[in-house]
Amino acid sequence: MFSANLAMEKANQFSRFDLDNPLSTCSEHPILLEDQNWLTCEHYVQAKTLKSAQQASKVASLISGEQAYVYGKAWYRGKIKDYKSTAPILMKRALYTKVQMYEEVREALLATDDKLIVETSQYDYFWGIGRDQRGLNHIGKAWMDIRDKLRNA
Numbered sequence: 001m002f003s004a005n006l007a008m009e010k011a012n013q014f015s016r017f018d019l020d021n022p023l024s025t026c027s028e029h030p031i032l033l034e035d036q037n038w039l040t041c042e043h044y045v046q047a048k049t050l051k052s053a054q055q056a057s058k059v060a061s062l063i064s065g066e067q068a069y070v071y072g073k074a075w076y077r078g079k080i081k082d083y084k085s086t087a088p089i090l091m092k093r094a095l096y097t098k099v100q101m102y103e104e105v106r107e108a109l110l111a112t113d114d115k116l117i118v119e120t121s122q123y124d125y126f127w128g129i130g131r132d133q134r135g136l137n138h139i140g141k142a143w144m145d146i147r148d149k150l151r152n153a
Helices: 006-010 041-049 053-061 065-073 083-101 103-110 138-152
Strands: 012-014 031-033 036-038 117-119
Touching: 031 041, 031 083, 036 041, 041 053, 041 065, 041 083, 053 065, 083 103, 083 138, 103 138, 117 138
Parallel strands: 012 117
Antiparallel strands: 031 036
């Protein structure tokens, strides 16, 4: 018999594409990182994980975080060699910058209390929890690490 996952049921769940949620990687909170302005955290991560400088420049020029995600995710565009270990670090850097720049984002993050934070993508098992809730949830983990860092500061 199946049992309920109470931690998941009580978790703070969000979608990276929900523009109204400050925890979204696509919300309209521009960041300044590595001496460049990025429209969203998604723009930064997608640009920094592509091999081609021309493709990275294209990502930076797109008008939404969702477009940056779609462009950068395409399988035929080469990713950096150490993508799986580097991308979560880049994401955490972008999200931490965002929380430092915007009080509203900091407040939304701290309002999650000690709840599990999950990105609810049904298809992304790297950044989100995936359809069967067994994904790596790298975005949620980054937010929880940042929340802990803010509380301990």
